[in-house]
Structures are given as C-alpha cells and as structure tokens.
Amino acid sequence: MPADKSVLKAFFYERPVLTVARELIGKRLVRMVDGQRISGLIVEAEAYDGETDLACHARAGRTPRTETMYGPPGRAYVYFTYGMHWMLNCVCAHQGYPAAVLIRAILPLEGTAFISSRRPGRPAKDWCNGPAKLCQALEITGSLNGADLCLPDAELRIEEGLEVPDARVQRTPRIGIDLVPEPWRSQPWRFVVASPEKVFAKA
DNA sequence: TCTTCGATTGTCT
DNA sequence: GACAATCGAAGAA
Numbered sequence: 001m002p003a004d005k006s007v008l009k010a011f012f013y014e015r016p017v018l019t020v021a022r023e024l025i026g027k028r029l030v031r032m033v034d035g036q037r038i039s040g041l042i043v044e045a046e047a048y049d050g051e052t053d054l055a056c057h058a059r060a061g062r063t064p065r066t067e068t069m070y071g072p073p074g075r076a077y078v079y080f081t082y083g084m085h086w087m088l089n090c091v092c093a094h095q096g097y098p099a100a101v102l103i104r105a106i107l108p109l110e111g112t113a114f115i116s117s118r119r120p121g122r123p124a125k126d127w128c129n130g131p132a133k134l135c136q137a138l139e140i141t142g143s144l145n146g147a148d149l150c151l152p153d154a155e156l157r158i159e160e161g162l163e164v165p166d167a168r169v170q171r172t173p174r175i176g177i178d179l180v181p182e183p184w185r186s187q188p189w190r191f192v193v194a195s196p197e198k199v200f201a202k203a
Numbered sequence: 204t205c206t207t208c209g210a211t212t213g214t215c216t
Numbered sequence: 217g218a219c220a221a222t223c224g225a226a227g228a229a
Contacts (some may be wrong), residue, residue: 046221055221057214065214082222083211089221102221122224132222176221 013073017092017099018189021047024090025191029106032155037135038111038138040128040160041203043196044104046148046174047189048089050097054184055177058098068146069098076156079146085132088140090149090158100162104131104175107196109203115162157184168199 008027011054013020016069030039048056057079077089077100089100097109100158106128108115115137119127130133131134140156149157171188193199 043218048221057221060215068212079221081220083213083220085220085222087221089209104221128221143217179219180221 003013006160007150007152007154008074009158010072010074010170013090013149014094015092015094017049017101020090020092021045021101021189022169022191024103024158025169025193026162028109028159028161029103029134030157030159031140032112032113033139033155036111036114038108038114038183039159040106040108040134041196041200042103042105042158043107043193043200044129045191046102046104047092047099048102049099049189050093053187053188055174055180056098056100062098062195068101070096071146074148074150076144076147076149078092078140078142078147080142083134086135086141087131088135088144103134103189105129105192106134107200107203108137114201134141156179162200162203164193164199168192 024042024045027042028039029042029045050057058069073091074093075091077091079087089104095100100125109126115127118137128137136149144156170192172190173186174190
C-alpha cells in the first residue's frame with residue numbers, strides 16, 4: 001500500500017473540533033511498541049467541544065483530570081472510566097480551550113498479530129470497533145495521557161491516510177451520553193464510516 | 204438478533 | 217455517594 005507516512009502536525013489539530021473530527025476519518029493511528037509498528041485507519045470519531053458542551057468532561061471546568069484538554073493541541077487525552085476502560089482522545093482547538101476528539105474505532109492494518117494477542121479469543125471484526133477495545137488492542141493507557149502526537153517518532157501518533165468522501169461518512173448523535181440534557185445529547189457530532197471494510201478494501 | 208445486567212474504580216458533588 | 221464518552225456474557229425470542 002502506497003501510504004503517505006507523514007505525521008499530522010499541531011496545525012491540523014488547532015482548528016474547530018468538529019472540523020478535526022471529520023478530517024480524522026480515514027487517517028492512520030500509529031502505535032509503536034518495542035520498535036514494532038501497529039496501525040489502523042480511523043473509522044469512527046466524536047467531537048467534545050468546550051465547557052458549554054454538557055457531554056464534555058470539561059463541563060465541570062478545569063480539574064486535574066481535564067487539565068490535558070486545556071493544554072496545547074495535538075496531544076493525547078487518555079482517561080479511565082467504568083472502573084476498567086481507557087479512552088483515547090486528541091486535544092484540539094487552541095491552547096486554553098478544552099476540546100477533544102474521541103477515537104471510537106479503527107480498522108487494523110499493521111501489527112495484527114500483536115492486536116490479536118491483546119484480544120485473545122475474539123474475532124478480527126471485534127478487535128478495535130469500540131473506544132475501550134482499541135485502547136486495549138494497542139496497549140494505550142494513562143501513561144500516554146498528555147503525550148505529543150505530532151513527533152515523527154512518537155510512541156503514539158496519527159499519520160496521513162486515505163481520503164473518505166462525505167458520501168461514505170455518516171453523522172449521528174454521540175454514544176453513551178444518555179443522561180446529558182438536550183440539545184447536547186442530540187448534537188450530530190459523531191462521524192462514522194459506513195461499511196469501512198468496503199471503503200478501505202484496497203488498504 | 205435483541206435486551207438486560209454485572210464488573211470495578213477514579214472523579215467530582 | 218453517585219455515576220461514568222464501555223464491554224461482553226447470558227438469556228429470551
């Protein structure tokens with residue numbers, strides 16, 4: 001596959017979070033473990049936008065947990081929830097404004113043997129089709145919170161991938177925020193590729 | 204295929 | 217003390 005291996009730089013993330021969420025679809029999430037390259041194409045992402053967004057962790061303001069979201073764009077915001085799951089986000093917008101994109105699913109491309117060993121007994125289609133699953137599959141934990149995603153040799157980074165036309169990207173309300181009041185609960189801030197295995201058949 | 208429910212702990216009120 | 221940006225097992229249909 002003739003992939004462009006260029007790493008996304010801070011200016012990519014330093015834009016409105018909805019723009020970044022849309023453009024992250026089709027990009028390549030890369031994780032380096034012991035010199036081994038593990039990667040996949042992003043097929044699902046959600047935007048969380050500022051203190052006024054009541055679904056966003058930053059709704060409560062600046063706390064030790066949300067500190068990363070207020071920092072410079074292009075960093076990883078990794079947090080722990082439900083007593084057992086890690087979630088990966090990319091910090092967006094300008095420094096001081098809390099916004100992030102939750103990476104919800106990827107299509108594994110490289111390092112599938114590693115991923116398989118991290119997801120024993122599960123079919124390939126269930127390896128990375130959820131935010132906690134992909135963190136488990138790529139060994140993403142709180143130790144990566146605040147990590148710079150923009151360095152060419154970063155442990156965790158995002159590179160150019162494949163263009164996905166709008167016709168193949170669906171917009172829906174975000175997942176798992178049922179107790180959040182309107183209008184936030186229904187904002188169509190989730191981007192997901194329809195039938196990713198077909199869209200990326202050549203990848 | 205679907206719906207329901209338990210796991211398990213950090214964070215904030 | 218409540219609840220969480222979830223997952224996967226189990227049971228019903």
